[in-house]
Ligand SMILES: Cc1cc2nc3c(=O)[nH]c(=O)nc-3n(C[C@H](O)[C@H](O)[C@H](O)COP(=O)(O)OP(=O)(O)OC[C@H]3O[C@@H](n4cnc5c(N)ncnc54)[C@H](O)[C@@H]3O)c2cc1C
């Protein structure tokens with residue numbers, strides 16, 4: 001019998017698991033994917049927004065402000081990069097100037113650090129700013145992260161503190177039982193007193209498993225992106241937002257913590273909750289919109305496209321509450337942007353305002369806050385690196401030429417407590433395949449290392465999900 | 478810091494030829510740095526025949542061709558470091574590398590030869606719409622999986638791009654029991670060598686769809702199909718021309734890009750057309766004493782040209798050390814109408830021994846065309862060409878005496894009716 005089952009191991013499920021792992025509780029996390037953070041948390045703009053934008057009196061506004069405050073400490077503890085590079089919201093005409101001053105006032109009211117930036121300074125700080133940019137507001141508390149790095153690090157701490165992580169297991173039904181719920185999955189039945197529904201775009205479907213009066217819908221709203229290679233001269237130094245519209249925060253341009261540049265997202269409702277395909281129409285839209293913010297966009301440096309689905313709820317706000325007709329079943333639903341920025345505060349809110357009223361939460365005395373990170377050779381001094389290589393020559397064997405990742409780092413990623421088991425999960429943890437050759441050179445080597453370390457045949461190694469074998473047959477077979 | 482006469486980066490055909498030539502020229506201290514576990518570069522995975530017709534008058538397999546140069550390098554006592562990745566080069570010719578035995582090391586070179594080869598353009602670079610499942614591979618990666626690891630990436634295959642690697646893989650996968658349903662090429666002509674078109678597609682009845690591109694990739698976990706569409710003369714998709722293929726694999730053979738991150742970090746002047754360095758008649762880049770050759774300079778289709786270019790760069794590195802080269806001065810070599818680029822891009826006749834071999838590519842496929850050569854803007858010579866194609870690199874040899882007296886420019890153009 002579990003105390004709490006968390007459905008979904010995205011950024012929300014990972015924060016919940018991490019935070020609950022500090023208490024004397026039996027916690028289990030279930031995700032249908034083969035790895036943590038494989039859905040919406042894998043495909044978004046990766047911004048810890050300042051909290052300037054959500055409407056007044058919404059959970060989005062409240063939790064975004066609090067989340068932004070919390071991120072720096074958490075990332076430090078987890079040894080994950082978090083950079084407060086700041087953001088500019090850029091106005092390009094009179095109408096937009098009006099909206100800009102509204103945002104300025106709103107930020108002031110919320111105590112979000114903000115100031116105006118006139119064109120002269122804009123051009124100085126952002127040499128590629130478009131010719132039509134007139135004025136901007138600077139939101140210096142805005143930061144960037146890699147969302148799945150945070151989620152993986154959180155889940156590692158959770159598992160180290162005793163959380164039971166079930167990956168590759170889909171929840172197919174939920175039955176009410178005497179003490180709570182029977183969660184029925186593709187692999188078995190898990191009994192629990194409480195259920196936390198953090199299933200992203202599928203949260204309404206999960207809710208329907210326990211309720212006949214589901215009062216909200218989640219509709220996937222797709223965002224498509226371009227990723228640019230590392231550039232010798234950065235395209236932008238800040239996150240650049242256009243003036244927001246009905247469709248959301250608009251098409252952005254921003255650097256990532258690893259030195260790439262993101263262009264996107266588009267924003268369109270789609271029918272398919274797994275519809276993360278790229279389309280020439282939406283990519284074309286992104287390409288055109290980006291031109292309003294910046295010029296000299298080096299489209300010949302594009303190395304990848306991707307798309308993510310926002311779990312947009314019919315209430316237009318986060319839905320974080322106990323279900324009306326299902327006691328102890330708690331929805332954490334509709335977590336679209338600023339879901340990432342709010343995630344630590346969402347988890348805190350669930351625990352402080354809901355769970356604490358129901359459960360006696362007792363802190364464990366032996367819970368840990370963090371684990372030593374995977375060695376990052378790039379961050380070491382030359383002496384430290386050479387000492388490491390002397391100890392273990394695999395740290396001197398470079399596998400990924402674009403990101404310069406050594407065999408030693410890849411082997412570490414495989415043997416973590418939430419270890420990498422697929423090519424994609426290696427890529428998420430230590431980055432081979434993220435660079436300009438997109439794995440063309442390193443993927444065969446990564447497959448070889450995975451097979452060796454996991455004692456499998458090469459053709460049993462998967463790219464991502466269980467069916468996605470990289471190699472389909474032995475020659476001559 | 479250790480001092481070395483010549484550091485050669487890359488132990489493929491270009492690098493090996495360069496290192497051997499340096500030794501033959503009497504340079505003592507030559508080091509080849511190769512990140513792979515063996516020498517030979519891309520040749521190691523090219524197990525088909527067709528290498529060395531010009532150099533050895535024989536049709537060798539890739540590894541057999543490489544073997545000849547590896548043996549020669551051994552005989553000449555060239556120092557080769559394997560599993561050694563060069564991570565940085567500086568303008569003053571300090572080379573940084575890392576390997577499991579020595580860790581991170583810096584050496585001071587008198588001269589450097591860049592011979593890092595090229596990489597394949599990826600799906601991301603051309604933004605093919607659709608899902609991003611497993612089953613989309615660069616043709617060269619699939620070739621490596623098959624020829625070096627012994628595994629097939631799929632059973633029903635479609636190929637985008639008619640580059641040589643794609644054509645060779647069409648034949649190779651067919652011979653291994655896979656079904657290749659077709660090759661789509663966005664241009665109205667093939668990008669592969671004529672002999673590969675014949676021997677790899679026609680002989681196996683694999684259809685080639687010219688002026689077509691992929692407009693959708695289906696399948697969420699694994700590729701389940703692709704859609705191709707016709708394109709018009711501006712390469713825009715023509716609606717209503719879709720054709721669907723049920724396949725589990727899409728191979729991409731959509732171009733090769735010289736591997737120049739080191740070159741760019743050293744701020745060497747680049748040629749936007751070839752994506753390689755600008756070089757002069759001695760294959761010297763904008764930094765005196767740094768030379769470039771092979772696929773890192775411009776993408777070749779014949780290994781013989783690569784070996785010749787490597788030898789030339791190696792010889793120049795030796796001359797540079799002996800202080801026989803003049804780095805400044807000279808005139809520019811330019812591509813005019815219908816020619817995409819001309820190699821080398823600059824010539825100082827004082828450095829030329831007896832002749833210059835120009836390598837260039839045309840932009841169009843044509844029969845009965847004319848090459849016009851201009852000296853300082855004036856037509857100097859016209860050469861009839863029975864057949865030209867962008868896929869086939871052209872070679873032009875000019876005697877030193879023909880180049881003397883040029884002040885500003887030497888230009889090549891192609892005229893077609
Ligand atoms: C285009 C785009 C841009 C965005 N940009 C930002 C931004 O810059 N800043 C920001 O703050 N937010 C941003 N967001 C929002 C942010 O990405 C999300 O709020 C956040 O990732 C949601 O996390 P999650 O854990 O709720 O969902 P997910 O990461 O989707 O996790 C849900 C998990 O539930 C699992 N699951 C679902 N159904 C089942 C089942 N039946 N059985 C088992 N497991 C199941 C899924 O496999 C998945 O792993 C953006 C979103 C998008 C799409």
Ligand SMILES: Cc1cc2nc3c(=O)[nH]c(=O)nc-3n(C[C@H](O)[C@H](O)[C@H](O)COP(=O)(O)OP(=O)(O)OC[C@H]3O[C@@H](n4cnc5c(N)ncnc54)[C@H](O)[C@@H]3O)c2cc1C
Nearest residue numbers: 487489490491511512518519527563593594771772779780
């Ligand atoms: C698939 C294919 C089929 C071909 N078929 C034919 C044919 O039938 N006939 C023919 O004549 N020609 C053919 N060619 C053309 C010709 O063989 C190649 O162009 C030639 O071998 C390239 O030689 P290279 O030395 O320039 O590059 P490569 O062989 O690629 O060598 C470059 C070397 O540099 C190393 N390197 C790169 N960066 C670093 C670094 N930072 N540190 C250390 N080492 C580094 C690489 O590991 C590699 O070994 C073919 C080419 C390909 C790709």
